[in-house]
Amino acid sequence: MRDLLVTLLVFGSLPFIFKRPPFGVVMWIWISVMNPHSQGWGFARTFPFAAVIAGAIVAAMFLHKDKYRLPAHPVTWVFLAFMGWMSVTSLFSIHGVDVVTQQWIKVYKIFGMTAVVMMLVRTRQEIEWLVWTVVVSLGFYGVKGGLFTLRSGGNFRVWGPEGTFIDGNNEVALALVIVIPLMYYLIGNVRPRWAKGALVGAMLLCALASLGSYSRGAALAIGAMTTVLWLKSRNKLPLGALLAMAVPFLVLLMPSQWHERIDTINTYEEDTSAMGRINAWRMAFNLANDRPLGGGFEIYDGQVFARYAPIPTDVHAAHSIYFQVLGEHGWLGLALYLALGVMTWRTGAAIVRQAKGVPELDWALRLATMLQVSLVGFAVGGAFLSLAYFDVPYLLMAAMVATRLLVARQTAPRRRPMARPLGRHPEAGADTGVAQA
Template identity: 30%
Template sequence: MLDLALLGFIALMLVLGLKRPFLWVLTYIYIDLVMPQKIGWGIITSPSLKLSLIAFVAAFAGWLLLDSKKGSRFTARQGMIVVLLLWCLMTTFGAQFQEEAWLKWDWVWKALVFAAFLPLTLRTRLRIEAAVLFIVLAVGTIAINGGLKTVGGGGGYGTLRLLVNENSGIYEGSIISTVAIAIIPLALWLARHGTIFKPDWRVWTFTAGLIFACLLIPVGTSARTGLVCAAVLGVIMMRSVRYRFVYAGAASLALLAAIPFLPASFTERMGTITEHEGDQSASTRVAVWKWTIDFAKEHPLGGGFDAYRSNSFTYQTRAVTGTGASQTVEYQTVTESGRAYHSSYFELLGEQGYFGLGLWLVLNLLGLWHMERLRWRFGKRSGRDGRKSWQWGLATALQQGHVVYLVGAAFVGIAYQPFLFMLIGLQCALWSYVKRTEAPQNRACSRPRGAGQALPQPAE
């Protein structure tokens, strides 16, 4: 029955796409994030039924053959994505572990190509909003499931089972914790400025429940990364709230009220954040990072995907037992090999070398800068309530979500995750949309008085 429901929804979207080809783009977003082919139990899980590839081809073919190209622009950041794609292809050909590298390339190239393609389809406000809505609801589907299980006592590090019975991809604890926190600003933007579901008490009730579920994901997974991301989001949101002291006070009270209800397993694991030497997982990360720096010195162009499989290192962990004057310190020597990077920045450094890491950093930092420029542009329009405009709100939400993701990326290897590149695609689309729709108005304002009427702003 579950398979029929999932296949029925996808089939409906594909049929409706014959009338509105853009729906195929939304279908691919849903499939790429939720991965329904892993949720079912029967025919939908068949390797011969390639749902992701079907939606991927439909999205491109629909735009190329059936959709209007009016307003589509190719930005510099899209060009950078293409360069990163080609660089990854080159390093894959020279990868140390060919079989594993090509397996990773099989999904990385689709994430990069779709990110470069997505802004071409997001020509109007409605399309941009629809893409944001599908991303939020897709991640929300996982977050709500995890939140309910956490409330029911089904959480724990490595034990929370979401929609699928595996701990990889977006369903891995640290990754879903990062992504769930990152969509909170986008969910708030939809609740304030949405036109598909116009803001009312029902929308705000659902949004509040979704945000609560997203905040429960770090608790349910006991992912320290999620706690750090939530704290960072709480701080950076102070830039955009009107009453900062009220916001800070309310957040502090909510945190204090929540502490007694947190499970002991969560608080114990969070206590290891500042003591990496006493936690083997954190100690392994530091050792891998040191190894990666040395590896990059010998392989400045990178070792290709999954180059970490060649690592081997020895380190010491420190454990303190007893209390007061009777405390004793015990050291243990640990030798490990083939451990993952546990950081997107070291993942890029080890796999794509200095050039790949630099390109990836510029691609991300440029997106934050573009969103900041849009915030300045609309924020200074006090006479027209620029800070209340949907463009200012979306630029702020995309920037906040991106910052949260980049913070989480410091502790988990998510450099190529589709969610990140969907965020980048949305940023490119918003940047291009504003430049296109604001240009006629700017030219009209620069004309001498009496030279003619101002040009109308293009429809959204």
């Protein structure tokens, strides 16, 4: 039944995608982030739904009367430069092109569709479609995992959907950390009290599910994200009161083995998993110093560790977005990756400056702030996970760029003209930023 439902939804959406290509962004995120077909038991688990949707989106873009081009923004150029550099490092990879081609294709599919999303998302409505789809796609697992943690008393770990980017306990925990600030943003967009309450409940369940994963990195990310969320909130008193009540409750709810697991952060020298990660980090550092182009993809094997790791026999994945990029793409690759994060943050800061005091752009100010909070959570939690190519942070980057350009257009009469995306774009509504009918 689930397989049939997903199939009907995907193929039923194709006419709407051809009519309005940005609707394809909703379907693409739903399929690639939530992976609803992974919840089935039959043919849907292996059916190429993502390829069907991607093909429909690209075809619709070519056939549509609007011209879709990449937004002319510094973040775009750094993103493209990072893509190009990954191709260079793949050509000169330590194991050769034949070995790394499959991973290169996988990463380029993710980045290529991110570029497509950047072309398509241009109005407030389309930006909020993106946010809602990410929230629903990841929030589903957060609510499910939170309820599971409550029912089990936290005695069993929360895991992500099998066969996806977030199938591990650490990975799903970080994904849920990212989505919590987006839920907080959406609370200000819904009017019914029940809807606001549902989002607050979803936030708490996502936090509980993240804790229930027993992920130490996620625990640190939650701490950092919560601190920045409170600092950037305009309602510090009520939010602070909610956090003061919720955090102790969530922590006390967890059993003794959870506390023992988290306490190993202070004694990492005695933890074989933590020391294995440090060995992998030192391997990446040594490799990047020896090979300016990095090692390319697929470097986590005995041959590479024997040459560059302090403990050659202790082979681990990178377990850090930063050392993952450093080892695979060298110091220049890491510089581009960090520049992408910094410039996305600064783009959010520019939105806040321009939208402040403009009532019709209050949504943009709140969204940019919460996107920044999400990125802080990813930056901290990602320091302990191999998720450099996880698509959600790049989707948030696309939302940030689209919001920046929309704010620039709506505030143009108040300031000097600024560069806008190439190609023809729909005019933004005077009050909402949504394309006029």
